[in-house]
Amino acid sequence: MSSAATVADNIQSEPDNYLNHESGIKSWLLTKDHKRIGILYLFSVMSMFLLGGIFAMLIRLELLHPGADFMTAKTYNELFTLHGAVMIFLFIIPSVPAILGNFVLPIQIGAKDVAFPRLNLASWYIYIIGSVLALLAIVLGSVDTGWTFYTPYSTQSTTAVIPMVAAIFILGFSSIFTGLNFIATVHKLRAPGMTWYKMPLFVWGIYATAIIQVLATPILGITLVLLILERAFGIGIFDPAMGGDPVLFQHFFWFYSHPAVYIMILPGMGIMSELISTFSHRKIFGYKAIAYSSVAIAFLSFLVWGHHMFVSGQAAYATMVFSFLTFMVAIPSGIKMFNWVSTMYKGAITFETPMLYALSFLFTFAIGGLTGIFLGATAVDVHLTDTYFIVAHFHYVMFGGTVMAFFGGLHYWWPKIWGRMYNENWGRMSAMLVFLGFNLTFFPQFIMGSQGMPRRYFTYPEKYQAFHVMSTVGSWILGLGLLIMAVYLIYAIKWGPKAPKNPWGALTLEWTTSSPPPPHNFEEIPKITHGPYDHDKVVIKPEKVGVPA
Amino acid sequence: MDSTGTFWLPPGGSTISGSVDSLFYFIFWASVFFFLLVVGLTVYFIVKYRRRGDEEAQSHIAQNLKLEIIWTTVPIILVAIVFVWGFKTFMKMQVAPKDAIEIKVTARQWMWMFDYPNGSNSINEVVVPVDQPVKMLMSSEDVIHSFYVPQFRVKQDVLPNRYTVVWFQAKREGQYDLYCAEFCGKGHSEMRGKVRVVSAEKYQQYLEGGGQSGEEQGGGGQSLASLGKQLYQSRACNTCHTVDGSPSVGPTWKNAFGHTVEFQDGSSTTIDENYIRQSILEPKAKIVKGFQPVMPTFQGILNDRQIDGLVAYIKSLSEVKE
Numbered sequence: 093m094s095s096a097a098t099v100a101d102n103i104q105s106e107p108d109n110y111l112n113h114e115s116g117i118k119s120w121l122l123t124k125d126h127k128r129i130g131i132l133y134l135f136s137v138m139s140m141f142l143l144g145g146i147f148a149m150l151i152r153l154e155l156l157h158p159g160a161d162f163m164t165a166k167t168y169n170e171l172f173t174l175h176g177a178v179m180i181f182l183f184i185i186p187s188v189p190a191i192l193g194n195f196v197l198p199i200q201i202g203a204k205d206v207a208f209p210r211l212n213l214a215s216w217y218i219y220i221i222g223s224v225l226a227l228l229a230i231v232l233g234s235v236d237t238g239w240t241f242y243t244p245y246s247t248q249s250t251t252a253v254i255p256m257v258a259a260i261f262i263l264g265f266s267s268i269f270t271g272l273n274f275i276a277t278v279h280k281l282r283a284p285g286m287t288w289y290k291m292p293l294f295v296w297g298i299y300a301t302a303i304i305q306v307l308a309t310p311i312l313g314i315t316l317v318l319l320i321l322e323r324a325f326g327i328g329i330f331d332p333a334m335g336g337d338p339v340l341f342q343h344f345f346w347f348y349s350h351p352a353v354y355i356m357i358l359p360g361m362g363i364m365s366e367l368i369s370t371f372s373h374r375k376i377f378g379y380k381a382i383a384y385s386s387v388a389i390a391f392l393s394f395l396v397w398g399h400h401m402f403v404s405g406q407a408a409y410a411t412m413v414f415s416f417l418t419f420m421v422a423i424p425s426g427i428k429m430f431n432w433v434s435t436m437y438k439g440a441i442t443f444e445t446p447m448l449y450a451l452s453f454l455f456t457f458a459i460g461g462l463t464g465i466f467l468g469a470t471a472v473d474v475h476l477t478d479t480y481f482i483v484a485h486f487h488y489v490m491f492g493g494t495v496m497a498f499f500g501g502l503h504y505w506w507p508k509i510w511g512r513m514y515n516e517n518w519g520r521m522s523a524m525l526v527f528l529g530f531n532l533t534f535f536p537q538f539i540m541g542s543q544g545m546p547r548r549y550f551t552y553p554e555k556y557q558a559f560h561v562m563s564t565v566g567s568w569i570l571g572l573g574l575l576i577m578a579v580y581l582i583y584a585i586k587w588g589p590k591a592p593k594n595p596w597g598a599l600t601l602e603w604t605t606s607s608p609p610p611p612h613n614f615e616e617i618p619k620i621t622h623g624p625y626d627h628d629k630v631v632i633k634p635e636k637v638g639v640p641a
Numbered sequence: 642m643d644s645t646g647t648f649w650l651p652p653g654g655s656t657i658s659g660s661v662d663s664l665f666y667f668i669f670w671a672s673v674f675f676f677l678l679v680v681g682l683t684v685y686f687i688v689k690y691r692r693r694g695d696e697e698a699q700s701h702i703a704q705n706l707k708l709e710i711i712w713t714t715v716p717i718i719l720v721a722i723v724f725v726w727g728f729k730t731f732m733k734m735q736v737a738p739k740d741a742i743e744i745k746v747t748a749r750q751w752m753w754m755f756d757y758p759n760g761s762n763s764i765n766e767v768v769v770p771v772d773q774p775v776k777m778l779m780s781s782e783d784v785i786h787s788f789y790v791p792q793f794r795v796k797q798d799v800l801p802n803r804y805t806v807v808w809f810q811a812k813r814e815g816q817y818d819l820y821c822a823e824f825c826g827k828g829h830s831e832m833r834g835k836v837r838v839v840s841a842e843k844y845q846q847y848l849e850g851g852g853q854s855g856e857e858q859g860g861g862g863q864s865l866a867s868l869g870k871q872l873y874q875s876r877a878c879n880t881c882h883t884v885d886g887s888p889s890v891g892p893t894w895k896n897a898f899g900h901t902v903e904f905q906d907g908s909s910t911t912i913d914e915n916y917i918r919q920s921i922l923e924p925k926a927k928i929v930k931g932f933q934p935v936m937p938t939f940q941g942i943l944n945d946r947q948i949d950g951l952v953a954y955i956k957s958l959s960e961v962k963e
Binding site (some may be wrong): 165166169236237238242244245248249332333336337338339372373374375376377378379380381402403404405408411412415416419420422423426427429430433434436437438439440441442443451454455458459462463465466468469470471472473474475477478479539542543544546547548549550551552553625627628631 | 671690691698709713787795796828
């Protein structure tokens with residue numbers, strides 16, 4: 093945050109914008125500007141991404157060799173738990189909505205701010221309290237239960253389960269407040285003429301996400317409170333030793349955590365629609381199909397939680413219903429993929445860094461989605477569940493999907509956020525490294541998983557070592573790509589060439605205001621004269637870098 | 642292919658593995674098709690329609706109802722096939738044949754314990770006969786574990802508060818890996834065992850020799866049913882329950898297992914392992930019609946193995962099994 097403040101000081105000479113309008117630490121910590129709150133989230137959430145990434149690198153390093161090498165089983169169990177908990181609850185859930193959604197959504201619908209700016213700032217403080225408590229839990233004895241906190245192991249574990257679970261409970265409120273704010277903003281603050289079908293698909297994606305955040309997160313909250321009550325006061329809810337039922341916990345947990353997977357992916361899908369249309373310089377294909385499929389996914393996401401539990405001992409007929417619904421939720425995702433590919437048909441495609449991430453997404457999310465079909469098929473899931481196949485599938489969806497889209501969006505809006513361009517050559521090179529490193533890390537995990545390698549194993553039979561070596565080497569390439577990205581993006585904030593208003597020739601409203609935008613986003617209330625993707629009606633040439641309009 | 646394994650799958654060793662693998666490869670090739678379609682078209686478009694100079698897009702066509710219908714219905718049909726195929730095979734995995742040999746599996750941090758029908762037992766290595774269905778009746782003493790034999794394509798969570806079942810029929814003699822697949826703490830990755838598949842004769846010899854301890858020391862063991870019979874006397878079950886069919890303070894155990902019982906509230910159930918377990922631990926949860934709720938709970942008095950023993954004993958008193 094302080095780095096952002098000094099940046100604001102350095103561009104004092106520029107026209108009035110949200111970065112230089114006010115200065116000083118206080119102006120940041122007490123800001124009600126959605127753009128500044130987005131930046132507060134950017135720095136805090138990315139610090140957590142760094143932390144989760146370090147955990148991941150340590151895990152991969154330990155797995156290079158089958159036996160116990162430079163850590164104990166206990167440390168290993170803590171590392172994979174913390175990697176999961178940090179990446180899920182502190183990074184990926186807030187990533188797109190709280191960083192890019194906060195910054196972009198109000199501008200995209202022509203609003204001055206979100207509906208409840210104070211609530212927006214409160215949600216960031218709640219995020220910080222939750223994060224600090226989570227870090228405290230790590231210091232106070234760590235957690236070794238897996239990010240899923242399955243009972244009765246989590247009831248009996250001697251690690252700091254209560255602080256970590258309390259942290260996630262608190263983080264839930266941050267997520268709920270953000271979602272609530274976006275729902276109200278989209279309903280009430282659209283500029284005149286911004287009808288529902290003129291909204292950018294990113295807004296549709298964030299809107300569908302917000303509905304899930306508001307409806308599903310309380311379930312997780314209640315579940316975690318029950319877990320705390322059980323641990324702290326011995327009230328038997330999940331632990332059979334106290335008369336509870338451990339499978340009940342799994343139902344409660346996945347009732348939130350499956351919809352949560354869509355909290356993670358829907359915003360990324362929203363970014364994809366922006367990127368593919370902008371860099372194909374062409375009208376989006378199937379606008380309504382993409383918009384409705386987001387809503388369909390949001391709805392169906394509540395009805396598939398049992399597919400995490402095909403071998404848990406749940407009734408066979410419950411398994412049948414969940415398997416069926418799981419296949420149904422795959423269809424809208426497929427529809428989106430086909431529409432994105434069709435958007436490129438007869439376009440005029442250019443390959444800036446954001447588009448490279450969008451193309452990576454098409455490749456990796458296709459694999460992530462299709463491998464989900466294996467897992468939805470009950471008989472095949474029995475063999476594959478709880479193996480590295482699941483680990484690979486999950487990372488192909490979450491990293492190959494959400495994070496690829498997030499990086500694409502981050503590069504896409506970076507010039508708008510900072511008024512500075514990053515270096516395109518470094519951007520492209522890092523995008524290639526991320527793509528190669530990611531696939532080398534996780535593709536071998538599909539093979540070792542279907543060959544039977546269980547997940548969460550500290551040591552493993554030697555026959556799987558070749559796959560683990562590939563995976564670990566891949567993690568180094570991926571780490572290098574991310575490191576380069578961090579360097580040139582941070583460099584650009586201060587020393588990058590000035591960004592024009594519309595470097596990409598995009599048609600959504602955020603590109604009609606200056607970079608960085610003025611404190612209230614627009615000098616006057618924007619007029620909606622065309623749809624967000626009407627490249628057939630309006631042609632805007634990308635503006636040259638360094639020559640601000 | 643089945644016995645050697647493939648690039649994706651380890652060799653198949655059970656009667657179910659072939660059908661799981663066929664479905665796996667059906668989905669695999671369908672996925673390859675859709676992947677090549679999406680990525681192939683993407684590559685084709687980005688090469689063919691890359692911007693050259695300052696040109697604009699050649700077309701802005703934004704909808705095509707026919708295409709939308711095709712790419713919605715074709716995947717629906719395909720996943721419907723996968724759904725039905727997957728669930729049918731799943732049901733075969735779920736329902737053990739009636740003549741299956743029953744082995745009791747007890748999981749604990751961090752070992753597998755096996756009790757054979759004749760009272761032999763073993764730890765971390767289970768011996769089963771080839772070409773015969775084997776049913777594992779499983780429970781855990783502590784946290785959740787999961788019984789996973791990759792080459793048999795079977796996996797089932799093992800729970801601390803109820804019995805779960807997995808069954809398989811091995812097709813070839815040999816040694817197969819057994820993994821715990823549900824994270825269970827420090828020793829999780831060491832909770833690995835073996836399934837040793839032997840001929841029917843060798844299996845009999847193994848049992849008669851007293852199982853693992855017999856192999857190791859030449860001694861014998863006690864079957865669950867005989868443990869139950871002993872407990873029936875020593876824990877005074879016989880005060881209220883008979884084993885000859887005559888009613889007493891409580892219902893008789895003779896011909897109870899596998900039969901339907903009617904409760905005071907009018908509902909009924911078929912007596913199975915979980916019902917018996919519940920009746921021992923929470924005797925007031927379900928009261929059999931015509932009896933009083935007077936039985937004390939045996940929670941904390943009987944351990945899991947002793948409850949297993951009573952279940953096995955009650956089972957042995959019934960002419961109808963399952």
